Amino acid sequence: MSFLHLPTASLKLLGAFVSSFHPRALRPMLRRNYARELTAWAFLPLMLAGIQAGTMGVVLKKGFEGVEGLGENTIDYAVGAIAASAAIGNLSSGLWSSLATGRRKVPFLTGLMIATTCCVVLMTFIPWTAFGAWMLVSLVVLGWIFWSGVVTIRTTVWRANYPDADRATVAGRIATVQVLVMALAGLLIGYALDRSMESIRLVFPLLAVFGVVGAMVYSRVRLRGQSRLARAERTGSASERASMNPLMILRVLGEDRRYAGYMACMMVFGFGNLMIGPTVTIILEDEFQTDYLVAILITTVIPLAIMPFAIPIWARLLGRMHVISFRAVHSWAFVTASLLFLIAVEFRLLPLLFVAAATLGIGFAGGMLAWNLGHQSFAPPHRDTQYMSVHVMLTGIRGLIAPFIGVLIYTSFAQAGHPGLTFAVSLGLNILGALGFLLLRRQLRRDDHPPAAEPS
Incomplete structure (x- = not known):
């Protein structure tokens, strides 16, 4: 191909990529709900940027640094x-x-x-005081408490509305739109705050308006078999329902040993991943003194912008294999990202942080799909929400601990003059988790293809 034809070929490739999101790319019975969901997820991520951890961690660290009543370590743990x-x-x-x-x-x-x-709209009224810092943290946490219900329950809608053969593709397209829009919102927030801290009084109400529009569009989605599903949930035994009782987690994992093994590997692997975010945010201010836009680019925009290019690849892979086999491949993206962050911070290589952020985005792309759909490789349809609830709650347990452990480890290594060694801990945990997935994949293959019996 000559260089003269490269622009034309690029436009055709872009056109094919965009057209793949059109409802006509799916079977007729799926198009109406898909169109409504896709439209809703073009608006909702703009609102979600107002509670996105990477972006809001930067706002907290930079905006409240030096505020009376907030010590340096206090701010770092608030970022955690x-x-x-x-x-x-x-x-x-x-x-x-x-x-x-x-x-x-x-x-x-x-x-x-x-x-x-x-x-999100209440962020408009945050004062630049110690009270305002804790108000920001509280609103972000409360926002995610509400949003966790969306994450948990929407998989039931996807399972009812999209067959197995289409579900990963649909989830991938929705995720692609979501991350692109959220990346755009992160750029907007960073650009605005670099010009004036008071821009939050305008930006956050605007984000909230988009959230309301997205919710109104989503309200028109129809769940196939709603009455049948509700009847099955009401008539099912109590042991098959999701609940806040910790014994529910133990019961599910005790009944499904393969799922228990998967959750154990996710606990180790995910712990390492969850240590990365807050330490990167703190290091960008303490070690590199970046402005809002650069910090948000590394913590939020670059990982999100890379995800659309990786999601279709991961979606095809997940669509043709068990989630255990998928994780045995996908987990090494996070191993690579941890290694790059380690090198970049220890040797003060700011450009390498951009590469590490992009690698993290590749990992996030596959992780988003596997996190939302992976439990369906184990759960029967009427227990979908219960299995997802176990997964989400265990993620919550490690997520409640890992960021603070990450900040604590960073503080110790930073005082010794080696802040980058924080990521050595993440790297070790990532490798242990990845090796665990490889062992689970070997067992999965043995169970699915037992050795032939010797002739008597």
Whole structure:
């Protein structure tokens, strides 16, 4: 191909990529709901940027640094709290699953979207004081408590509305739109705050308006077999329902040993990943003194902007294999990202941080799909919400601890003059988790293809 034809070929490739998102790319029976969901997820991520951990961690660290009543370590642990916010919200997933049992899912989800939007609009009134810092942290955490219900319950909608062969593709397209829009919102927030801290009084109400529009569009989604699903949830045994009772987690994992092994590997692997976010945010200010836009680029925009290019690849891979086999491949993206962060921080290589952020985005792309759909490789349809609730609650437990451990480890290594060694701990945990997935894949293959019996 000559260089003269490269622009034309690039436009055709871009056109094919964009057209793949059109409802006509799916079977007729799936198009109406898909079109409504895709439209809703073009608006909702703009609102979600107002509680996104990477962006809001930067706002907290830079905006409240030096404020009277907030020591340096206090701010760092507050950044850890923001990094843990999604996971803290996940601890409430059992409550939302229990409340949604036997109820209409779409109106329930719409209400949670509006509640999250209210947390974003309240950011408008944050003062630049110690009280304002804790108000910001509280609103981010509360927003993620509401949003965890959306994350937990929407998989039931996807399972009902999209067959197995299409589900990963649809989830991938929705995720692609979501991350692109959220990346755009992160750029907007960074650009605005670099010009004036008071721009939050305009930006956050605007984000909230988009959230309301997205929720209104989503309210028109129809769940196939709603009555049948609600009846099955109401008539199912109590042991098959999601709840806040920790014994529910133990019961599910005790009944499904393969799922228990998968959750154990996710606990180790995910712990390492959850340590990365807050330490990167703190290091960008303490070690590199970046401005808002550069910090948000590394913590939020670059990972999100890379994800659309990786999601279709991961979606095809996940669509043709068990999630255990998928994780045995996908987990090494996070191993690579941890290694790059380690090198970049230890040797003060700011450009390498951009590469590490992009690698992290590749890992996030596959992680988003596997996190939302992976439990369906184990769960029967009527227990989908219960299995997802177990997964979400365990994510919440490690997410409640890991960011603070990450900040504590960073503080120790930074005092010794080696802040980058924080990522050596993440790297070790990532490698242990990845090796665990490889062992689970070997066992999965043995169970699915047992050796032939010797002839007698």
